[in-house]
Amino acid sequence: MINTDIKLYFKDVEDIVSQCDRCGTCLTVCPLFGAKDIESSSARGKNNIARGLIQGVVKPSAEVLNIVNFCLLCRTCVDNCPSKVKTDDAMIALRQYFADKDGSPGAKYKALGALMKNRTLVKLSAGTLKVVRRMGMNTMIPHGMAPQEFTRKQYLASFAGPAALGSAAPMSPIKLSDKSKVAYFKGCGMSMMFPDAVEGTLAILRTITKPQIIDNMCCGLPHLAHGLRTDFLDMAKENISLFEESDVIVSDCASCSGTLKHIVAYFADDPVWKERAAAFSQKIMGLSEYLFHVGYKPQQRVDVKMTFHEPCHLGRGQGIKNEPRQILKAAGNFIEMAGSNTCCGGAGSFHMDYPDIAASILAKKRINIENSGAQIVVSECPTCLVQLNKAAAQSGGKFKVMHISQVI
Amino acid sequence: MITDEIKKKIRNIVGLENAIDGKEECFGYSYDSSFVPMSPENIPDLVVIPSSTEEVAAVMTIANEYGIPVTPRGTASGRTGGSIPVHGGISLALHRMTKIIEFDEGNMMITVEAGVRTIDVYNFCAERGLFFPPDPASWKYATIGGNVGENAGGMRAVKYGVTSNYVMGLEVVLADGSIINTGGKAIKNVTGYNLTQLFTGSEGTLCVITKALLRLIPMPKARNTLQLMFPSLDDACKTIHKMLMSGLVPAAAELMDKISIQAVARHRKLEISSSIEACVILEIDGETNDDLEEQAKQIQTIASEFNVIEVRIAASQQEIDDIWAIRRGLSSAIGAMTPNRFGEDISVPRNAFPETVGLIRKIAGKYNLTIAVYGHAGDGNIHPSVLCDLSKPGEEKRVHEAIDEIFTAALSVGGTLSGEHGIGITKRPHITKALGEAGVNALKMVKKSFDPKGILNPNKIW
Numbered sequence: 001m002i003n004t005d006i007k008l009y010f011k012d013v014e015d016i017v018s019q020c021d022r023c024g025t026c027l028t029v030c031p032l033f034g035a036k037d038i039e040s041s042s043a044r045g046k047n048n049i050a051r052g053l054i055q056g057v058v059k060p061s062a063e064v065l066n067i068v069n070f071c072l073l074c075r076t077c078v079d080n081c082p083s084k085v086k087t088d089d090a091m092i093a094l095r096q097y098f099a100d101k102d103g104s105p106g107a108k109y110k111a112l113g114a115l116m117k118n119r120t121l122v123k124l125s126a127g128t129l130k131v132v133r134r135m136g137m138n139t140m141i142p143h144g145m146a147p148q149e150f151t152r153k154q155y156l157a158s159f160a161g162p163a164a165l166g167s168a169a170p171m172s173p174i175k176l177s178d179k180s181k182v183a184y185f186k187g188c189g190m191s192m193m194f195p196d197a198v199e200g201t202l203a204i205l206r207t208i209t210k211p212q213i214i215d216n217m218c219c220g221l222p223h224l225a226h227g228l229r230t231d232f233l234d235m236a237k238e239n240i241s242l243f244e245e246s247d248v249i250v251s252d253c254a255s256c257s258g259t260l261k262h263i264v265a266y267f268a269d270d271p272v273w274k275e276r277a278a279a280f281s282q283k284i285m286g287l288s289e290y291l292f293h294v295g296y297k298p299q300q301r302v303d304v305k306m307t308f309h310e311p312c313h314l315g316r317g318q319g320i321k322n323e324p325r326q327i328l329k330a331a332g333n334f335i336e337m338a339g340s341n342t343c344c345g346g347a348g349s350f351h352m353d354y355p356d357i358a359a360s361i362l363a364k365k366r367i368n369i370e371n372s373g374a375q376i377v378v379s380e381c382p383t384c385l386v387q388l389n390k391a392a393a394q395s396g397g398k399f400k401v402m403h404i405s406q407v408i
Numbered sequence: 409m410i411t412d413e414i415k416k417k418i419r420n421i422v423g424l425e426n427a428i429d430g431k432e433e434c435f436g437y438s439y440d441s442s443f444v445p446m447s448p449e450n451i452p453d454l455v456v457i458p459s460s461t462e463e464v465a466a467v468m469t470i471a472n473e474y475g476i477p478v479t480p481r482g483t484a485s486g487r488t489g490g491s492i493p494v495h496g497g498i499s500l501a502l503h504r505m506t507k508i509i510e511f512d513e514g515n516m517m518i519t520v521e522a523g524v525r526t527i528d529v530y531n532f533c534a535e536r537g538l539f540f541p542p543d544p545a546s547w548k549y550a551t552i553g554g555n556v557g558e559n560a561g562g563m564r565a566v567k568y569g570v571t572s573n574y575v576m577g578l579e580v581v582l583a584d585g586s587i588i589n590t591g592g593k594a595i596k597n598v599t600g601y602n603l604t605q606l607f608t609g610s611e612g613t614l615c616v617i618t619k620a621l622l623r624l625i626p627m628p629k630a631r632n633t634l635q636l637m638f639p640s641l642d643d644a645c646k647t648i649h650k651m652l653m654s655g656l657v658p659a660a661a662e663l664m665d666k667i668s669i670q671a672v673a674r675h676r677k678l679e680i681s682s683s684i685e686a687c688v689i690l691e692i693d694g695e696t697n698d699d700l701e702e703q704a705k706q707i708q709t710i711a712s713e714f715n716v717i718e719v720r721i722a723a724s725q726q727e728i729d730d731i732w733a734i735r736r737g738l739s740s741a742i743g744a745m746t747p748n749r750f751g752e753d754i755s756v757p758r759n760a761f762p763e764t765v766g767l768i769r770k771i772a773g774k775y776n777l778t779i780a781v782y783g784h785a786g787d788g789n790i791h792p793s794v795l796c797d798l799s800k801p802g803e804e805k806r807v808h809e810a811i812d813e814i815f816t817a818a819l820s821v822g823g824t825l826s827g828e829h830g831i832g833i834t835k836r837p838h839i840t841k842a843l844g845e846a847g848v849n850a851l852k853m854v855k856k857s858f859d860p861k862g863i864l865n866p867n868k869i870w
């Protein structure tokens with residue numbers, strides 16, 4: 001059973017990597033090659049180690065798996081590649097192959113997967129992190145995974161003055177028809193690390209509609225990315241069923257919305273789930289995408305310089321580039337920074353697995369933020385926010401980091 | 409095999425992390441952008457990443473002492489296997505030598521290290537009002553060292569020549585580790601053999617190029633782009649010929665046949681009439697916009713003598729980009745048509761272009777293969793792309809026979825095997841056909857005198 005699956009993964013991988021012309025365009029854009037300039041860092045290196053595996057020139061080994069794991073899945077290469085070779089998909093498939101071959105993706109990813117597959121554990125973690133933060137012990141948690149969130153209240157107090165505080169948020173002038181049932185998809189990263197931003201999202205949604213709150217499962221990206229495809233599919237099915245009654249599903253996490261929009265592709269050969277998955281994927285919207293679509297007007301305009309860090313899974317992953325910027329232009333003094341769509345080095349658990357490389361990628365991002373003169377850097381993805389919070393600390397408080405729902 | 413003791417010596421020179429010997433990491437240095445199949449034999453034993461000429465020299469001294477093969481490499485964007493270490497040994501990756509050493513405005517020259525990307529040379533000079541013309545398709549990621557090593561061409565060759573026309577001098581490390589400087593800033597220079605031009609295009613077999621002294625010219629002030637559609641390839645070629653005869657030299661003259669045009673049309677979802685057999689994209693440049701208008705008018709007049717169907721003169725930067733996107737997207741559009749593709753690089757006397765394309769058509773018919781043809785019509789450099797599916801039984805044999813015949817066709821009209829990609833591994837079998845036994849022997853004698861132990865990029869060219 002497993003063997004046929006492996007062949008299938010190889011077929012998928014071969015279809016992708018055989019399109020690589022090995023020209024080298026990706027070397028100039030890959031953030032990892034920028035941080036560590038050896039061939040295996042680049043998309044060309046990864047696609048060709050995949051070819052090497054398929055052709056038997058390279059044997060599967062722990063070293064090959066390391067190369068396969070050393071990818072941000074940021075799609076910068078895909079965007080710039082003349083043949084649009086989907087290196088990210090190839091790497092995900094290869095990670096799955098290694099996990100199946102070894103019987104497990106390794107203890108670390110298995111533990112992470114188990115945590116995020118369990119709703120109770122996700123909530124418990126969120127609670128623990130909240131306590132840790134309240135006690136000021138968050139700096140002791142490694143990898144910045146318990147970031148001190150700069151809340152909307154603090155933001156308005158710092159930048160908007162007292163007048164903006166306390167006044168009731170006006171209702172958004174636009175309302176969808178009563179028939180549209182809008183649900184909120186609560187991402188694990190958001191709920192564990194950025195509870196104020198979750199509240200912000202819900203408050204905004206309430207000005208537009210009566211959002212359905214559904215106790216959803218994890219989107220499954222951490223599982224999919226690390227060889228736990230079966231878990232991913234299980235959770236996808238549960239989420240599909242949970243949201244069957246909703247018309248629109250809004251997520252304020254770019255990785256969740258990006259993953260959920262692509263679920264349909266993983267059920268293409270499944271006669272039972274294919275159509276339901278397609279219907280589900282079509283309902284997904286990123287927060288800024290949804291808000292732009294319904295014509296949401298920010299509740300206040302604040303005289304503060306803000307810039308946007310475009311998450312890989314939002315811009316390249318979903319083509320949502322204009323929407324958050326347009327909304328931010330109405331919420332403050334928006335400045336576009338250099339390299340705004342370059343990966344911050346967060347990339348799921350990448351920043352924990354390769355802290356040095358992630359830090360060197362982040363350092364470039366921090367310089368771009370500082371050079372922009374922005375006081376606030378806004379994003380729409382919890383992993384990015386974790387990374388950017390580290391950059392803010394390194395900059396000595398030159399800027400604050402906020403989720404888009406906290407500033408609009 | 410490189411012993412631990414030798415590795416230790418090399419690491420003492422370049423640093424521990426800059427001499428990599430992990431099999432999986434070294435695998436990344438076993439291929440380039442050619443269609444040479446992957447093989448464990450091409451995996452180098454050691455990847456060495458030097459940061460200075462002195463480090464290169466010290467590494468070469470050790471390699472020479474122990475007889476270790478050394479294959480220099482920029483970013484491995486070559487199309488003929490030139491940077492593939494077919495004998496293992498050391499892959500000498502020069503991409504970290506990225507310093508611009510000197511910009512000499514008074515003499516209009518620039519000195520750069522080998523690892524500087526060609527586009528960075530261009531941009532650096534352009535910001536200062538000067539022009540480095542060679543623009544091989546790979547210029548965004550290829551290094552200048554590689555471009556000099558292969559004597560790369562590009563689209564602007566018709567008016568501005570190829571890389572060698574701009575190389576005034578080189579700093580190179582010889583096989584024994586000695587560092588020499590060739591040429592110099594003097595325009596007239598007949599002191600000794602012209603080693604600069606010998607090393608340019610030597611494909612890493614005679615020396616390791618570490619620095620290049622390049623000549624620059626003033627940047628043309630105005631540029632525009634034209635797209636011409638013709639009912640026959642012959643008409644397109646005649647138009648280009650008459651333009652050149654009348655002194656109307658375009659900065660680029662790219663020609664695509666019908667298969668190429670339709671591939672792009674499918675790829676980019678454009679509607680292009682099936683009556684069009686040839687598309688020519690011209691870049692013109694000059695001092696003023698009036699200059700350009702005048703040139704465009706003359707080109708239009710000439711083209712209409714040869715049945716041109718459509719003349720499009722770009723009216724905005726957007727339109728310029730749109731037209732060039734057709735040409736730049738060509739390679740991937742053609743590549744997407746079939747699982748495998750063999751791109752060749754023959755070069756023929758300019759007036760033999762239509763005849764050569766006719767011969768290629770016959771070869772395609774004979775072997776029942778689709779061969780897309782495009783190229784730099786202004787200079788006779790043709791890129792036939794044999795489209796195929798090697799998983800089909802017998803296809804590989806037919807493809808190789810067809811390619812053999814394409815080379816024979818190029819030679820029969822007075823042309824040659826390669827215009828700008830070099831010989832590397834992929835064209836080795838044909839070199840004697842092109843140069844003759846005595847000719848190849850002469851190359852071997854040159855090689856032997858510079859590299860008596862045969863350690864530099866062995867088994868290439870012949």
